[in-house]
Each structure stands twice: as structure tokens, then as C-alpha cells.
Amino acid sequence: MAIFVSASFVLFTALVPAWTTAGQGLPALTQTAPASTTVTQAAEFTVPASADVGMNIIPNILDPQAVDPQHVCPGYKASNVQQSDAGFTADLQLNGPACNVYGNDIEDLTLLVQFQADDRLHIQIQPRYIGTENRTWFLLPEELVPRPSDGSYAQAALRKLDVTWSNDPSFSIAVKRKDTGDVLFTTEGKSLVFEDQFIEFGSSLPENYNLYGLGEVIHGFRLGNNVTRTLFAADVGDNPDANIYGSHPIYLDTRYFTTDESGELSYAANPTDKGANYTSYTHGVFLRNAHAQEVLLQPSGITWRTLGGIIDLYVYSGPKAEDVTKAYQHSAVGLPAMQQYWTFGYHQCRWGYQNWTELQDVVDNFAKFDIPLETIWTDIDYMKKYRDFDNDPDRYPYDEGAQFLSKLHANGQHYVPIVDSAIYAPNPDNPLDAYAPYDRGLDANAFVLNPDGSVYYGAVWPGYTVFPDWIGAVLNGSGAINWWINELVIWSKLVAFDGIWIDMSEVSSFCVGSCGSGNLTLNPVHPPFDLPGEAGNLVLDYPEGFNLTNSSEASTASSMLYTQTATAAAPSSTTTESYFRTTPTPGARNINWPPYAINNFNGDLGVHAISPNATHHGGYLEYDFHNLFGHQILNATYHGLLAVFEGKRPFIIGRSTFAGSGKWAGHWGGDNASKWSYMFFSIPQALSFSLFGIPMFGVDTCGFNGNTDLELCSRWMQLSAFFPFYRNHNVLSANSQEPYVWEAVASASKTAMHIRYSILPYMYTLFALANKDGDTVMRALAWEFPNEPWLADADRQFMLGGAIMVTPCLTQGASTVNGVFPGVGDGTVWYDWYDFGPVTGVKAGDNVTIDAPLGHIPVYLRGGYVIPTQDPGLTTAASRKNPWGLIVALDKNGNASGQLYLDDGESLVPSETTWVQFSATHGSSLAIIPQGNFVDSNPLGNVTILGVPSAPASVKVNGKQLGSAAWTYSAEKQFLNLSDLSDGGLSSGAWGSKSIITWS
Incomplete structure (x- = not known):
């Protein structure tokens, strides 16, 4: 979870130490506590807010002083071109003086073009000479992210793609679709820039292009042509258009064509004629690169920038979206993990369930109101001082938990706790602060290091912490994975959990650098902000739909707020802000502050994250592997649960993901807010994760941050009932939002849950097909009806498999919703779920007004499908007997x-x-x-x-x-x-x- 508060809310105690910049090039801060101070819970030290402030960085795309590489860099020339049955190779040399604009130019490159399958092309550009000392500057190890197989190489006659290249005026390459002659990707007109800390390449795109993917982002499903996508895992909450938790460097490009009388295809830039016959083609482009990246989508095309690695590009010809997603999963990232049946039931969670008794009350209330409940979750409340694998002995004691969980399991229900990604480092001066998981981790060499070989100490919820070294474990054989598996096994003997929820895995740290080095005697320390509920820091905001004029108390509060706002001092407009910039260093890389500044939401790459120069066992730098922490903790947790539940499918929901995480885990949408816009954004976010091969997706239903209300929660509980992962979760100190809190929400929830539990066999079958063949579960209308261009940006409706269409009401105060019925122009028949009657009188592309009073979500069945159902019960176990x-x-x-x-x-x-x-x-x-x-x-x-x-x-x-x-x-x-x-x-x-x- 990400909690952001104003610095004015941060409490400072009498123990604020002196802060100095650490030596040895570390971006770390060292504290010195008074020698006479005894650290106790009552005198807990608070990390100053300044600890999480880095250099003042301006993103390159906003920097008026930024140099455009295309204006100063010479590009390359190709030579020594060698043809083969698989494709061709070439040498690339700089086509002029080095520009060294955001790194040191690599003078000699190699080009490899392979037709790996009839529908897949591989283009690889990398330095010709790579020494052992800088190999991982460039090459992404296959042990971490497997390379798509070279395959058997497609014969020329079977290839769906053509490749040409040119040296005029510098090297460029173009990929065409054979069927249409359409150029899918071309670097013509752009200079290739290849430096040790910066790569730039790009392609022109047709007018009004339709691109999807490039996640994770809170945005409409269709990305548009005025967007900069940053791929850098960050613990920042669900900020629209910003980089958030996951990194998925793949996009789909859908193009629509009309056919003239002679059969010639013409690109349709503005396909609005509902009477025309359109044909669509979709291709995909995947960049196998885990470095920090930016992708600029502009009217003229796409520009890809990355702070390291190589160009390891895969083009999938499609021609349908489903062809691309299947090929991507089969060849590159793996097929999605099959889920246990119970995981498709309803899940209830909140940050703020204080003890086992309160959990039992929640479970009992669901039964009292006859609302299905499959799984109860706990957030960090259950932990002893926020420490992984350690329950609070007073509020969540093991003996009481064993009784609760035994009763829960006897009723066919389940329990999932949160596990954070950092491990508490105990106070060495306090024997009572001993923490065995940390000690065992030290013995196993399981933690990330500083460049000097000492242990790296950041700060997260429990205080100063260490971070498991997944990269060193995979590449160097250090002990993080085996240690993690062992900790899960040990803890499972005390707490009979059924799955694991991984959080904070970007990886998050609440200070810049190794701020705990030399300061562990201060532990446990408080985060550099108030938690909700502390010091009066309550979630008092009115629900978005609250009408201020209906309450005198609200009017009074509102007038006070406006008075305070009016008297606040206006910021000075005369100051000129200065920014920290770096320039390339010959023969070396600027690790903590690279010369090119990506548009990172947190600015400095080391803010609210472990530093780029944090070092993994074997000498590997975090700079090169940051986006893979969340991916690899899911790998470790998957194998940990295999050890806990031998022979059973692990159930994991994780926050930070990368290409391929779906083979281990599902994902929830992160820290959204109780606002109507976030309910809408949940649909394009889910559709994007279908594209990424992570179908087990859901969001914090009714919203995480802030207070929801009856109307929003009613609509959202019904919408999420058609997402694969269905969980309600909200923040500490906010109003409770379990569905039984409001009678109308309970009724709406039961209506939608009745449908969901009825179609669980259908949903389970969809997942079996995803696991077997790479099918998608939640689908965009444009995927299912590819010849209707007016569906290109349709993301307020969606398909569940091929048979069920959901048209939710996403507007406050509305009692109707507008929706389209795709395919009717070609004879598709739609039926209303509720009365089984056919939808009549609808024309192709019509935007139809549909009744959707509060408590009703329109659901339709598509003609041509047989849907298996089962009489619903209050649990999946009960349903499976019906x-x-x-x-x-x-x-x-x-x-x-x-x-x-x-x-x-x-x-x-x-x-x-x-x-x-x-x-x-x-x-x-x-x-x-x-x-x-x-x-x-x-x-x-x-x-x-x-x-x-x-x-x-x-x-x-x-x-x-x-x-x-x-x-x-x-x-x-x-x-x-x-x-x-x-x-x-x-x-x-x-x-x-x-x-x-x-x-x-």
C-alpha cells in the first residue's frame, strides 16, 4: 500500500538525529542517536520526511535544456550483411562522430534478424564486444526472463512478415505484413542511438493509430497519441498516466482497412461509416528489456527510450489480437497459472481488522445476511510491529488463530494474509527485539548489499529493513529463495493460511539510500508519515457523491475549509527552480543519477525505492534489475507455497509484476481511491492485464483510499463480480465498506454474486483454456468483434470469455447506461441474462440506452454459445455440490x-x-x-x-x-x-x- 501525506503531518520526536551524507558513493544518510538514549516503544523514533527526498530531477521530456538525440547523433551504417535460412546478420558502426548525449556511444554493434516462426520476427541489436564486467549492463539474463525460443525458423514461403533495411542516410529497418503490404514497424527517418545508459529507436505509425498495452498504467484502454509511458516500478498509488507497480513492454497495434471493388485494401484513418465493410489486422511488439524505460506516443509515431540493455525486439503478426496474445504467452512469457477453484469466490479484506475476534464478526455478518464469502484477508494489522512471518501476540495470537482458522476451514472458507517485501532488522542493543527470520537470512546471504559489500538497510513499515536478493539468488546462487521458502514453511505451521498476498514489491523503501546503516539501535522506528488514524489523521473526506448542501455539519466544515484556503499564503512566483542534471562520464556509468531523466513519478530513481547502486550478490546492480524485484518475489513465493502445499496450485496475488509474472501469480490493481473514475479505470486496467498474460486480476472494490458511499459501492460490487479476482478492500480508519453495511449494497451484491457463482464453472473453464492455450478471460469488445472500428476505444463494456457481455453503470446518479451490441450488423444475437429475451431493434454501432436502476447491472449472453452453470451457494465448496x-x-x-x-x-x-x-x-x-x-x-x-x-x-x-x-x-x-x-x-x-x- 502507498500512503502519501503532507510533510506538515509528520511527527518529529526528541530523537531526531544529525543527518550526513554517507561516503563511498552511497546515496545514503547516516544517523547518530544520543548515546544515553534508550529506545523504547513509547519513545519511538520517526524517520524524518527529508529522508525520502532525493535530488531535484526534471524529466527530460519536460526539460527545456534537454538535447534531442535525433538532432545530434549520427546513427549507424550496416556492413558485412550475411544472409541465412533464418534471416540475416550485419555489423553496425557509428555513422559519424559520437554524440555521447546521455551516455557513452557504443561504436560497434551487431544486428540479428531471425524469422523464428511464421508469425514471429526477432530483431536484436547489441554491442559487438561485451566483457564479463559489463555483461549485465546490456544482456538480460535468460535465468530471470527467458528468451523466446528460436523455434525451427519459418520457411520464406510461410512467413507472414517481410524485412528490408537501408543505409540511406543511416541504417534503418522496416517490417511489413505480406498480406497487406502495410509497414508495421520502421525506423526510417530516425537515427538509432545506442549508448551504455541510453538507447533510442522508434517507428512511424499511421494516422489515428490504435495502441494498447505498455503497462502498468491508469489510463483508458486505447493509449492515444499524446502519451508518455514510463516503465519503472514505483510504490506511488494509482496515479493516472504515471508509472506505477508493473512493467510490461509490449503493445498491440490494431489497424482497420476498407476494400475497394478491385479487392485492394486501404488504411482507414477515420473509420466512422457504419455501413462500410472493414477488415482489421492486429500485430504486437514486445521489447525484452527490464531497464527503466520511456515510450513516447506522438502523432507521428512511437519512440522507445531505455536506460540500458539492448534492443531485443519481437514482432508478432497476428492478424487477430487473440493470435498475438497467444503467441506472446506461448513464446515469451509463459502461460497463466491455473488457479484453485475456491479463489474465484468472493474475498473480503481491509486495513484495520484489529484481531481474530473482529475477523470472526465479519465472517459471521456475511452469514447473517446470506452474502457469499469465500476468503477473509488480513492486511499488516496482524503482524507484530509490521514484521513478516510474525503475528502480534496480543491481537493475533497463534493459539486463537488456530481456533479461528479451524472453524473457517470447516465451513469451506479460506484465509490469506499480506506479506511485505522487506524484512525487519532488529535492534542489536535490545535482546527483546530479536527477530529470527532476519538472523536466518543473514546466515543465508539472502539480502541486498551496499557497493562496499555491507548489508543495505532501507526503511519500510517496521522500521529499518533489509531486502531479499532475488537477483543474486538466481544468478549467483545466494540463499534468498531457499531462505524465503523456509520462512513460509515455518510460518505455515503456526498460521494455516491458504494463499499469500505480496505487497510493497517495487521494491519500496521510505528513505533514500542505506539509511539504516549504523542506525539499527534506533529500531523499531516509525515511517516518515502518520498512518491513518494516528494523531487525529483520520480519513474524514466526504464520499465523492456526498451532497454538501444536505447537511449543516458538512456546510460548516466546508465553509471552514474554504476560509482556510482563502487565507493561505500564495506561493512566490519570483523564484527560479534549479534542477540536478548529470552528464556522461567517459568509461563509466552514472548509476544513481543517469544523464537521461525518465518521467518517474517520484523523480529521483532512489526516492521511495532502494537505490540504483544497491548491489546484488555477484556484483549485479539494482540499476539493471529494478523492474524485476516484484517479478522474482512472486517466483520465490510460488515455490514457497509448493513446499507448504505439496501438489497444490499456489494462490498468490502480487503488486509489482513484469512480463511473465502471470505464470506464478495474479495481480490486484493497487491503491485506488473510492471515486467513480477508478471504478471505470478498473476495466481498461483489467483488459491490459489480459493482454499481458495475467488474467487473475481484480481491484480494491469500492475503493481503497477515502470513503465510499452506498451508490458507488453498489455499482462497484456488481461490476467486480465479473472480474476474475473479486475482493473488497479499504484503508485504515476509513468508513467500513463491507457489503452488509448498507442494505442496498447487500442486495445489489447478492444479485451480482448469484450470477457470478452460477457461472463459476464457465469462468473456471476459461482459466483452464488460458492455462492450456493462452486464451484471454476478460476481453475487449474490439478483440471479439475485430471488424467494427467504432469499438477501438470501447472500455466501458467488456466480454467475459466469448459468451457474456457486461455493461456496467459507471456514472453517479444515473439510472441508465449507454452500450453497444457488437456484431448485430453481421447477425449476432444477444439475449438478456435476466429474462432470456432477445435484444431487438438494434443496428450496427448503435449506442443504445439501457435501463440500469441502482442494484441492476446489465448482462447479456451472446448467441452461439453454451454456458455451463451450477446452482450457487454461499461458498464455492457448497456450489460444487449443487x-x-x-x-x-x-x-x-x-x-x-x-x-x-x-x-x-x-x-x-x-x-x-x-x-x-x-x-x-x-x-x-x-x-x-x-x-x-x-x-x-x-x-x-x-x-x-x-x-x-x-x-x-x-x-x-x-x-x-x-x-x-x-x-x-x-x-x-x-x-x-x-x-x-x-x-x-x-x-x-x-x-x-x-x-x-x-x-x-
Whole structure:
């Protein structure tokens, strides 16, 4: 969690030490406490706010003194071009005097172009000579981020892409799509800049281009052409357009074309004609580079800048978005982890559950109000003074917890605690402050170091802390991963958790440099800001929808606020701010303050993070690996949970992610706010993580920071019910926002949860397909309906799989919502979830007004799909014991298909699985074909067939006619409902053998 307060709120005690700049080039601050001072809890030292202030940096893109590399750098010339069956290689030499604008120019480069598959092209540019001392300046180790396989190399005739190059006026390369002749990526007109701390390359793009991805960012789904995307993991909260937690250097580019009478394709820059026939093509571009990066999206095209590494570029031809995402996952980042069935239930959390008793009260209240609850979570409240793997002995004692968790598990429910990414360093002068995980970590050489080889001490929630060295563990064999696994195993014997929530993993530190070095005798110390609830620091802000005129108290508070604001001193406009800038150092890199300043939200790269010159075992620098801390802690935690739960799928939700994190964990959207805009932003954020291969995604429902209200929480609880990860979570000292707090929210939640728990078999099947094939779970309308360009920026609606469309109300005070029904121009049929009736009278691209009173979320079923369902219970365990159902949504031709995946819901490698295929044809029959060895004894209790134009004369199941009481037909809504299939032998073991249902 990220908490930001004004410096005026920070408390300073009598123990404020003297601060001096540390030696040896460390960006560290050293404290000296008075010798006579005894550190006690009552006299806790507070880290000064100044400890987290770095150099005053101005981002290059905002700096009027910044030099444009394209104006001063000469580019390169290619020579010694060597063709092969796989592609070609070349040498690149500087095409003039070195510019050394933001680093030291590399004079000699090598180019490698490989056609790795018929739909994948690899372009690699790296220094020709790389010594052992600077290898990781440039080359990203495959042990950390695997390289896409070279494959078997596509034969020229099968390649979907063409590559050309030129030396006029300097080296450039262009990638074209064979089918269209469209240039997908070209560096023509831009000089290649390749320095030891700065690389720049780019491509022109067509007018009004549609790019998606380049996360993590709070932004609309379509990025637009006036955006600078910074990829640098930061603990900063959900600030729109800023760099936040994750780094995903991949984008999708969708282009629309029209076809003339001769069959020629023409790019459609402004495709608004709803009557035209459009064809779309989507390709993807992935830069395998983990350094700090910026991507400039401008009307003329895209410019990529990175503070190190190489150009390791992969172009995926598509031509559909799903083709790109599947190829990206299969070749580059791995397939998403399969989740346990219970993880798709509803999760409740908050920062502020004070003890096991309060947790039990929350669990009991969900049962009292008949609201499903699968998992209860605890934030850092459970910890002993915010220390990982150590419970507070008074509020969360182990013996009481064992009783609570035993009862919870007996009810089929689960528990997930938070684990932070820094480890407390105990006070060496206080024997009572002993902390075994730290001691064992020291013995294992598990922690990040200073350049001089001493341990690096930052500051996080518990005080001065150390940071596990995942990079050194993977590359050098130091002990961080094995130590972490061991700590999880030890703690699991005291606390029977079911999954782990990883936080603060960017990695966050509340001071610049190794500020704890020489100061551990001050521990435990307080963060450099008040926590919510301390010293009157309460979350008193009114909910966004609160009407000030309706309350005299609110009016009084408001008038006081305005009075105070009016009398506040205006800032001086006469001062000129100075900024810290550096220039390249010949033969060396400026690690802490590189010459090119990215647009980092925190400014200085060492602010609120461990310093760039922090050193990993083996001599590797944080500068080169910062964006991978969160990625690798998920790796370590995954293997830790494999040790805790042998043979079971680990359940992990993490904050900081990188390309490939989805093979280990899911992600939540971070520290959002209780505002309508953040509810909207949750949709494009989720769609982006589908693109990144991390489908287990959700946000803090009803908002984390601030106070929510009845209307916002009602709408949000219903929206999040259709996200894979469904959790409500809010900040310490804010108003409680469990759904039972308001009667209307409880009612709205139960309505949406009834749908969610009914379609859990469908959602679980979507995840099985994601894990097996790389399918997406939440999908953009533009992906499912690629020939409708008016959907290019549609991010207020979304698809759950291919069958379900959700159209939430995202506007305060509204009782309707506008939405489109894609595909109707081509005959797609849509059905209302609630009454099963078809949507009629809608034209292609129409923006339709849909009734959405508070408590109702519009949900539609797409014709052509069979959706497996199950009667919902209050837990997933209860639901899995209930009868099955099928919703058969026929398309305009009377056909539909679908599938269902069955296993035990938890095994890492299930020994028994079953796939059930459903196929409805000719508007008169449904075939059910199971294949596998998983045995399920539940009956098929209900089948509803939508789009049946007239009442059938008879209904048969496996050749046996059902009695008239076993089925009904709605002439108004044109659906057939089979409510008793026992005569057809489906009263138990619905999927035990092939079955057929006919109606005529």
C-alpha cells in the first residue's frame, strides 16, 4: 500500500538525529542517536520526511535544456550483411562522430534478424564486444526472463512478415505484413542511438493509430497519441498516466482497412461509416528489456527510450489480437497459472481488522445476511510491529488463530494474509527485539548489499529493513529463495493460511539510500508519515457523491475549509527552480543519477525505492534489475507455497509484476481511491492485464483510499463480480465498506454474486483454456468483434470469455447506461441474462440506452454459445455440490457450442480431468460429449435454450420423452426451459456419458 501525506503531518520526536551524507558513493544518510538514549516503544523514533527526498530531477521530456538525440547523433551504417535460412546478420558502426548525449556511444554493434516462426520476427541489436564486467549492463539474463525460443525458423514461403533495411542516410529497418503490404514497424527517418545508459529507436505509425498495452498504467484502454509511458516500478498509488507497480513492454497495434471493388485494401484513418465493410489486422511488439524505460506516443509515431540493455525486439503478426496474445504467452512469457477453484469466490479484506475476534464478526455478518464469502484477508494489522512471518501476540495470537482458522476451514472458507517485501532488522542493543527470520537470512546471504559489500538497510513499515536478493539468488546462487521458502514453511505451521498476498514489491523503501546503516539501535522506528488514524489523521473526506448542501455539519466544515484556503499564503512566483542534471562520464556509468531523466513519478530513481547502486550478490546492480524485484518475489513465493502445499496450485496475488509474472501469480490493481473514475479505470486496467498474460486480476472494490458511499459501492460490487479476482478492500480508519453495511449494497451484491457463482464453472473453464492455450478471460469488445472500428476505444463494456457481455453503470446518479451490441450488423444475437429475451431493434454501432436502476447491472449472453452453470451457494465448496445447469444461447442459425472443464479444483497436476463439449445444431438438438476420467455425481438440473421461435411438440432426453410438467416454453421471450431431466437418466452424474437433448 502507498500512503502519501503532507510533510506538515509528520511527527518529529526528541530523537531526531544529525543527518550526513554517507561516503563511498552511497546515496545514503547516516544517523547518530544520543548515546544515553534508550529506545523504547513509547519513545519511538520517526524517520524524518527529508529522508525520502532525493535530488531535484526534471524529466527530460519536460526539460527545456534537454538535447534531442535525433538532432545530434549520427546513427549507424550496416556492413558485412550475411544472409541465412533464418534471416540475416550485419555489423553496425557509428555513422559519424559520437554524440555521447546521455551516455557513452557504443561504436560497434551487431544486428540479428531471425524469422523464428511464421508469425514471429526477432530483431536484436547489441554491442559487438561485451566483457564479463559489463555483461549485465546490456544482456538480460535468460535465468530471470527467458528468451523466446528460436523455434525451427519459418520457411520464406510461410512467413507472414517481410524485412528490408537501408543505409540511406543511416541504417534503418522496416517490417511489413505480406498480406497487406502495410509497414508495421520502421525506423526510417530516425537515427538509432545506442549508448551504455541510453538507447533510442522508434517507428512511424499511421494516422489515428490504435495502441494498447505498455503497462502498468491508469489510463483508458486505447493509449492515444499524446502519451508518455514510463516503465519503472514505483510504490506511488494509482496515479493516472504515471508509472506505477508493473512493467510490461509490449503493445498491440490494431489497424482497420476498407476494400475497394478491385479487392485492394486501404488504411482507414477515420473509420466512422457504419455501413462500410472493414477488415482489421492486429500485430504486437514486445521489447525484452527490464531497464527503466520511456515510450513516447506522438502523432507521428512511437519512440522507445531505455536506460540500458539492448534492443531485443519481437514482432508478432497476428492478424487477430487473440493470435498475438497467444503467441506472446506461448513464446515469451509463459502461460497463466491455473488457479484453485475456491479463489474465484468472493474475498473480503481491509486495513484495520484489529484481531481474530473482529475477523470472526465479519465472517459471521456475511452469514447473517446470506452474502457469499469465500476468503477473509488480513492486511499488516496482524503482524507484530509490521514484521513478516510474525503475528502480534496480543491481537493475533497463534493459539486463537488456530481456533479461528479451524472453524473457517470447516465451513469451506479460506484465509490469506499480506506479506511485505522487506524484512525487519532488529535492534542489536535490545535482546527483546530479536527477530529470527532476519538472523536466518543473514546466515543465508539472502539480502541486498551496499557497493562496499555491507548489508543495505532501507526503511519500510517496521522500521529499518533489509531486502531479499532475488537477483543474486538466481544468478549467483545466494540463499534468498531457499531462505524465503523456509520462512513460509515455518510460518505455515503456526498460521494455516491458504494463499499469500505480496505487497510493497517495487521494491519500496521510505528513505533514500542505506539509511539504516549504523542506525539499527534506533529500531523499531516509525515511517516518515502518520498512518491513518494516528494523531487525529483520520480519513474524514466526504464520499465523492456526498451532497454538501444536505447537511449543516458538512456546510460548516466546508465553509471552514474554504476560509482556510482563502487565507493561505500564495506561493512566490519570483523564484527560479534549479534542477540536478548529470552528464556522461567517459568509461563509466552514472548509476544513481543517469544523464537521461525518465518521467518517474517520484523523480529521483532512489526516492521511495532502494537505490540504483544497491548491489546484488555477484556484483549485479539494482540499476539493471529494478523492474524485476516484484517479478522474482512472486517466483520465490510460488515455490514457497509448493513446499507448504505439496501438489497444490499456489494462490498468490502480487503488486509489482513484469512480463511473465502471470505464470506464478495474479495481480490486484493497487491503491485506488473510492471515486467513480477508478471504478471505470478498473476495466481498461483489467483488459491490459489480459493482454499481458495475467488474467487473475481484480481491484480494491469500492475503493481503497477515502470513503465510499452506498451508490458507488453498489455499482462497484456488481461490476467486480465479473472480474476474475473479486475482493473488497479499504484503508485504515476509513468508513467500513463491507457489503452488509448498507442494505442496498447487500442486495445489489447478492444479485451480482448469484450470477457470478452460477457461472463459476464457465469462468473456471476459461482459466483452464488460458492455462492450456493462452486464451484471454476478460476481453475487449474490439478483440471479439475485430471488424467494427467504432469499438477501438470501447472500455466501458467488456466480454467475459466469448459468451457474456457486461455493461456496467459507471456514472453517479444515473439510472441508465449507454452500450453497444457488437456484431448485430453481421447477425449476432444477444439475449438478456435476466429474462432470456432477445435484444431487438438494434443496428450496427448503435449506442443504445439501457435501463440500469441502482442494484441492476446489465448482462447479456451472446448467441452461439453454451454456458455451463451450477446452482450457487454461499461458498464455492457448497456450489460444487449443487446441480448443474446449461444455458444454450442459439445463434441466428440455431447453433451454439461450448465446453466445461472438470477436475478436483486444486491439484497442480490433476490425475483426473474431464472436458465436456456441448454442441447445439439446427435449432433442435443439443449433444453433450464428455471425455476424461474425472467423476462428478451432480445431476443436470436445468437446461434453458434461448432463441427457440416456437413451442416444441415434444422434448426428449436420450430418446425418452419428457412429460409436459418437465418443461415450459415462453412465447414472449422465445426460450425453452427444461427443469426435470430425470426421465432422461441425468438425475445423477450429468457428465458420465454422452447425452443428447432434442426438441421438435
